[in-house]
Amino acid sequence: MNDPRVGGDDVVLESRGVTKRYGATAALENVTFRVRRGAVNVLIGENGAGKSTLMRLLAGVEQPTSGEIWKDGRQLQMRSPRDAAAASIAIVHQDLAVLENLNLAENIFAGRELLQSVLFVDRHAEETRGAAALRELRKPLDMRCAAGDLSLGNRQVVEVARSLVCGAQVLILDEPTSALSAAESASLFRVIEDLKQRGVAIVYISHRLNELLHLGDFFTVLRDGCVVGEGIRGSVDRRWIVERMSGRDTDGEIIDGSSAAFANNRSLLEVSGLRSGLAGQSAKEGLNLQVRAGEIVGIYGLLGAGRTEFLEAIAGLRRIDSGEVRLGGKRISVRSVGDALAAGIALVPEDRQRDGLVPELSISGNISLSSVGSFARCGWVRRSAEAARVQEVAGQMQITAHDLELPVTTLSGGNQQKVVLARCLMRNPRVLLLDEPTRGVDVGAKAEIYRTLRALASGGLTIVFATSEIEEARVLADRILVLTQGSFVAEFLRSEATDAALFAAACPTLEAAG
Amino acid sequence: MSVPNQSRFAATVLLLLKLRAVLVLAILLVAFSILSPSFLTVNNLSILAKHVAISAILAVGMTFVILAGGIDLSVGSVAGLAGMVAGGLLTVGIGGHTTGAVAAIAIALLVSAAVGLLNGLLVSQLAVAPFIATLGTLYIARGAALLLSQGKTFPNLAETATRGSTGFSILGQSFVLGVPLPVWLMVAIAAVAVVVAKRTPFGRHVYAVGGNERAARLAGIRVERVKLLTYCFCSLCAGLVGLIIASQLESAHPATGETFELNAIAAVVLGGTSLMGGRGSIGGSIIGAFVIGVLADGLVMIGVSEFWQIVIKGGVIVIAVTVDQMQTRLQSRMAAAPSHTGGLREAV
Numbered sequence: 001m002n003d004p005r006v007g008g009d010d011v012v013l014e015s016r017g018v019t020k021r022y023g024a025t026a027a028l029e030n031v032t033f034r035v036r037r038g039a040v041n042v043l044i045g046e047n048g049a050g051k052s053t054l055m056r057l058l059a060g061v062e063q064p065t066s067g068e069i070w071k072d073g074r075q076l077q078m079r080s081p082r083d084a085a086a087a088s089i090a091i092v093h094q095d096l097a098v099l100e101n102l103n104l105a106e107n108i109f110a111g112r113e114l115l116q117s118v119l120f121v122d123r124h125a126e127e128t129r130g131a132a133a134l135r136e137l138r139k140p141l142d143m144r145c146a147a148g149d150l151s152l153g154n155r156q157v158v159e160v161a162r163s164l165v166c167g168a169q170v171l172i173l174d175e176p177t178s179a180l181s182a183a184e185s186a187s188l189f190r191v192i193e194d195l196k197q198r199g200v201a202i203v204y205i206s207h208r209l210n211e212l213l214h215l216g217d218f219f220t221v222l223r224d225g226c227v228v229g230e231g232i233r234g235s236v237d238r239r240w241i242v243e244r245m246s247g248r249d250t251d252g253e254i255i256d257g258s259s260a261a262f263a264n265n266r267s268l269l270e271v272s273g274l275r276s277g278l279a280g281q282s283a284k285e286g287l288n289l290q291v292r293a294g295e296i297v298g299i300y301g302l303l304g305a306g307r308t309e310f311l312e313a314i315a316g317l318r319r320i321d322s323g324e325v326r327l328g329g330k331r332i333s334v335r336s337v338g339d340a341l342a343a344g345i346a347l348v349p350e351d352r353q354r355d356g357l358v359p360e361l362s363i364s365g366n367i368s369l370s371s372v373g374s375f376a377r378c379g380w381v382r383r384s385a386e387a388a389r390v391q392e393v394a395g396q397m398q399i400t401a402h403d404l405e406l407p408v409t410t411l412s413g414g415n416q417q418k419v420v421l422a423r424c425l426m427r428n429p430r431v432l433l434l435d436e437p438t439r440g441v442d443v444g445a446k447a448e449i450y451r452t453l454r455a456l457a458s459g460g461l462t463i464v465f466a467t468s469e470i471e472e473a474r475v476l477a478d479r480i481l482v483l484t485q486g487s488f489v490a491e492f493l494r495s496e497a498t499d500a501a502l503f504a505a506a507c508p509t510l511e512a513a514g
Numbered sequence: 515m516s517v518p519n520q521s522r523f524a525a526t527v528l529l530l531l532k533l534r535a536v537l538v539l540a541i542l543l544v545a546f547s548i549l550s551p552s553f554l555t556v557n558n559l560s561i562l563a564k565h566v567a568i569s570a571i572l573a574v575g576m577t578f579v580i581l582a583g584g585i586d587l588s589v590g591s592v593a594g595l596a597g598m599v600a601g602g603l604l605t606v607g608i609g610g611h612t613t614g615a616v617a618a619i620a621i622a623l624l625v626s627a628a629v630g631l632l633n634g635l636l637v638s639q640l641a642v643a644p645f646i647a648t649l650g651t652l653y654i655a656r657g658a659a660l661l662l663s664q665g666k667t668f669p670n671l672a673e674t675a676t677r678g679s680t681g682f683s684i685l686g687q688s689f690v691l692g693v694p695l696p697v698w699l700m701v702a703i704a705a706v707a708v709v710v711a712k713r714t715p716f717g718r719h720v721y722a723v724g725g726n727e728r729a730a731r732l733a734g735i736r737v738e739r740v741k742l743l744t745y746c747f748c749s750l751c752a753g754l755v756g757l758i759i760a761s762q763l764e765s766a767h768p769a770t771g772e773t774f775e776l777n778a779i780a781a782v783v784l785g786g787t788s789l790m791g792g793r794g795s796i797g798g799s800i801i802g803a804f805v806i807g808v809l810a811d812g813l814v815m816i817g818v819s820e821f822w823q824i825v826i827k828g829g830v831i832v833i834a835v836t837v838d839q840m841q842t843r844l845q846s847r848m849a850a851a852p853s854h855t856g857g858l859r860e861a862v
Contacts, residue, residue: 061732082734097729099722101792110722111734113715120713162733 010037012201013058013089013170018067020053020225025412027053029225030067035170038199040192040215044206044241045222046471051205052094054222055172058203059091060084071170085112090163091172094205098155100148105130107147108162133161137191152304153184160191171195172203177211189215208503209238221245262294262478266329268462269314269345269431274323276313286323287488289481291431291464296457298477299466302506306486307466308350311433314464315347316340327430341370344430348420350439350466356420357408364390364404366419371426389426397422398448414438414445421449425456432456434465438472450476470499482506524844531841535785535801542805546812553815560694564762566807567700568755572774573781573799574707575751578744580782581711583724583791584637584644586748589778591655592629593756593771596622598659600757601668601766604682615681619757626753627746629655634742652775659768672764686761696758700800703751707796720744724791776831781806783834788842806830 013035020028028050035041035058045051056062058069060078069076071087078084084091099107105123108130116122127143134141139157141150147158156176163171173192177185192202192215206212212219219236221229221244229244273286287310291297301307312318314325316334324331327343334340340347349355357366367390368375375386387404394404397418401411408419417438424432437453438446453476457463466483467473473480480497482490482505490505530537546553572589579586603618629651636647672683688695711717719740722730731737755774760766785802787794809830813823 080734081732082736085734091732093732097726097732099725099729099733099792101725102718102721106718106722110718110730113718115715120709121715121718 011035012037012072014070015054015058015064016068016070018054018057018064018069020050020057020062021065023410027225028057028064031222031225031227033058033220033227034218035201035203036218037169037201038196039217040196040202040204041218041220042204042206042212042216043220043222044212044245046245049222049245050225051222052174053225055091055174055203055205058084058170059089059172061091082111085166088167088169089172090166090168090170092156092159092163092174092176094174094176096152096155096159098147098150098158100146103144103146104134104141104150104158105143107158108133108165110162112166129165130161133164134158136164136194137161138187151184153180153188156180156184156188157191164195168200170201170203172205174205176204177206177208185211209241210503212241213238262292262457265293265295267291268293268328269464270326270329271314272324272326274310274313274325275321276309276318287486289464289488291462293430293462294457294460296453296463296465296476296478298473298480299464299483300470300473300480300502300506301466301468301483303468305483305506307468307483308435310483311347311435311464311466314340315345315433317347341427341429344428346370346424346427346429346432348417348424348432348434348437350435352413352416352420352440357416359407359409361408362405363394363399363401363408363411363419366408367393367404367422367426369423371423390422393422393426397425397452412445414441414449417441417445417449418452421452429461431462431464434463436467437465437476438469470502473497473502474499528841528844531837531844532786534837535798535805538784539801539805539808542808542812546808546815550812550815553812558811558815562807562811563697564694565811566804567694567696568758569774569777569781569807570700570800570803571696571703571751571755571758572778573785573803574703574796575748576775576778576782577785577787577794577796577799578707578711578720579644579748580779580787580789581724581791581794582720582741582744583727584741584744585648585779585789586633586745587645587648587775588629588633588651588655589748589752589755590771590774590776591652591659592626592749592752593759593774594768595629595655595659595662596626596753596756597760597766597770598662598668598768599625600682601671601760602662604671605668615684618682619685622757623750623753626749626756628749630746630749631742633749634745637745638738638741656768656772659770663766663768665768667768668766670765671760683761683764686758686763696762699754699758703754704796704800711796716740716743721792724793726792777806780827780831780834783838784830786838786841788838789835790842 011034015031015033018028018031018033019026031050031054033043033054043051043054053062057064060081060083063079069078071089076083076087078087099110102110105126109126114122114125114129116125130143131140134157137157137160139154141154141158147155150158160171176188180188192204195202204212204215213236216236217233219229219231219233219241220227221241223245229240231240267290269289269291271287271289273288275286289297299307299310309318313320314334316337316339320334325334326332327345332339332343334343334345337347353359358369361369364387368386372381372386375382375389390404394401399411399415399418399422401415408416411419434453438449441449453463465476474494474497478494480492480494480502481488482492482502484506490501492501552558572593576586576589600618600622603621604614608614608617633644633648633651636642636650637644684695686696690698711720719730719735722733722735723737723740727737752771752774756771759770781802782794782799783789783802784805785794785798785800787798806827809827810823813826818826
């Protein structure tokens with residue numbers, strides 16, 4: 001069991017029987033997680049398995065409902081990220097928390113400025129030490145450059161530098177490569193190797209198996225908030241991880257449910273030469289897409305590939321610079337969300353909390369939000385007609401709620417997502433666009449959402465969804481398009497798609513990166 | 515290729531937008547000097563400086579609040595309240611020639627800081643939207659000012675030496691090296707504020723909180739404390755302004771400072787500080803205050819009707835906010851474009 005190279009059981013940080021609840025839902029249940037010094041401690045799990053929650057507890061961002069966190073044989077009481085920093089625990093968040101309006105030196109030392117004569121910030125020392133830290137990370141960047149102007153990869157390096165200058169003993173990396181190009185990832189791996197040699201304990205979260213197997217020394221698998229497997233390098237392989245990660249085989253039945261009934265349908269949605277603002281950065285010709293009625297098309301791509309921008313352009317949220325959108329052969333102009341909805345195109349946005357739900361409204365209020373007008377007569381909303389239709393759609397979507405008049409925030413993530421879906425369906429759209437259809441949704445609800453979408457497609461609805469999860473693309477889509485740096489670079493039929501082929505296509509080529 | 519030309523043009527436009535306050539100030543000074551022969555006289559400039567000092571001190575305090583992502587609507591009321599507190603104390607009499615004046619000023623400033631503390635607590639601890647919280651304290655402070663005298667004025671504050679009131683007039687009316695004391699106060703406050711904003715950890719934390727509150731919190735910055743301090747400082751500045759005015763008039767009116775908050779916000783925005791927080795400077799706000807002061811003064815000098823002055827001031831505020839939006843949009847568009855080439859440069 002002991003591997004001398006990685007220091008065996010030299011545990012530096014440990015969560016003991018930690019449970020975290022949000023309202024009624026338990027995000028973590030009695031989780032014991034050990035972090036070893038001078039090693040890469042890998043934490044694996046699907047979306048919603050509780051990885052990020054556990055990291056937020058270890059980084060002091062949130063506090064456990066019950067259970068203890070120990071470091072170097074002492075119990076820690078962390079109330080804020082400050083306390084975690086004081087305990088030499090640093091975290092690089094998945095969505096990179098850089099201060100875009102400040103320069104690199106200011107970012108690296110934010111919250112722990114270097115001082116001269118007690119009162120003043122010692123900018124010179126900050127720039128020197130910050131530059132030294134970045135040189136160690138093999139990324140010599142200009143300290144006076146604004147952090148907002150950096151590429152995602154470089155922002156990440158700046159965040160790692162932050163933790164270096166404060167002498168972190170534990171460095172948590174939450175999905176560090178989800179936004180990086182292949183070249184950037186490779187240089188991050190070198191940095192991780194360096195840090196390991198120096199005795200820093202790395203906690204590495206990802207669901208990219210190749211990366212994990214390449215980097216990891218210790219492996220912990222989370223599923224539905226529980227630890228379901230632990231192993232060390234050498235004893236762990238791809239199958240071991242996948243078996244524990246996925247657990248019950250909920251995906252199989254959906255794959256069976258796939259049909260090719262749409263094959264004879266005419267193409268309903270046609271997008272040609274579409275260019276739109278930021279998404280068109282590198283796409284010279286613009287994007288083309290044809291989808292048949294009843295077909296489910298998945299757009300797979302890494303963060304920043306332009307998935308969201310593409311869907312938003314079709315849904316009228318983003319100005320279309322050139323190109324056209326045809327629906328059922330007729331050219332339509334989508335200059336606003338209203339235009340798109342009127343034409344029969346509805347979008348389920350990626351960020352449910354920010355763009356999807358009105359937290360102050362009830363479940364039924366959220367469902368009927370975009371179709372209130374259809375229940376109105378002479379400006380008055382007929383409540384009974386509204387309630388009946390909401391009931392019907394909620395039933396169709398299998399929203400499990402005691403009372404549709406409760407605030408929408410009382411629902412779990414999966415049910416909230418169904419509420420957003422239900423709202424779109426109430427307009428009887430012809431094309432449904434979904435951006436990350438199951439983000440932050442637990443495994444069970446995920447399968448239900450897949451099943452519902454599949455059933456809707458059989459009923460003739462055309463579905464286009466964007467995802468960053470290979471698994472999701474393969475399970476849900478009839479056809480998968482890979483979007484890389486604003487262009488469709490590959491297309492796979494469901495039967496042809498493999499993880500490796502999809503991932504390879506999605507990674508920006510080295511020439512493009514530099 | 516047209517691309518570099520285009521981006522150079524955009525950069526020039528951006529620079530002009532950033533320097534807009536200086537440009538506008540220069541244009542106003544030239545225009546008023548030509549239109550009114552008595553504009554560029556020592557006497558008028560001295561009056562102008564006193565006016566500007568008042569709005570500049572308010573703007574400095576407001577800048578910190580706005581940089582940290584907040585807004586403070588209560589400054590005008592706080593100015594009124596501070597004047598009334600001091601006026602009441604001087605009328606009642608709480609000390610001798612100078613001690614009375616010093617005590618009155620100190621207590622009035624304490625009361626102002628207390629209002630700022632209330633604003634800060636509402637915003638940072640109870641998470642009330644800054645606009646709403648300070649709208650509430652705007653009414654509370656104004657009501658308190660009216661209650662102190664049942665709506666009446668405290669007159670003749672400079673009459674009786676025994677109650678300390680002759681000392682009180684020094685604050686607003688004395689000159690040092692030929693320059694009015696309020697102008698010196700403005701210079702001192704502005705200098706300290708510039709150093710605090712640019713050179714101290716607190717200043718940097720203000721920018722961080724306004725730029726990205728979540729990231730600031732994750733970086734270990736005490737976001738609540740930073741916000742609290744900005745509101746306290748802003749109210750202190752407002753209180754000082756109220757005292758200066760009461761001292762200049764030798765009387766305290768409960769209505770003093772009405773709509774001052776709008777002047778202060780306008781000065782800050784004119785000076786290039788983003789209402790969204792995180793971007794801007796103290797120096798800019800001072801120039802913004804000069805623009806507003808010169809505009810008000812100059813319009814009187816060239817005989818524009820009082821009612822048109824109000825319309826023009828409103829127009830300036832609207833234009834300032836519109837330009838602020840244009841600048842933000844232009845900046846984000848420019849940031850989007852060169853980020854690609856930036857990546858190439860780094861890789862090579």
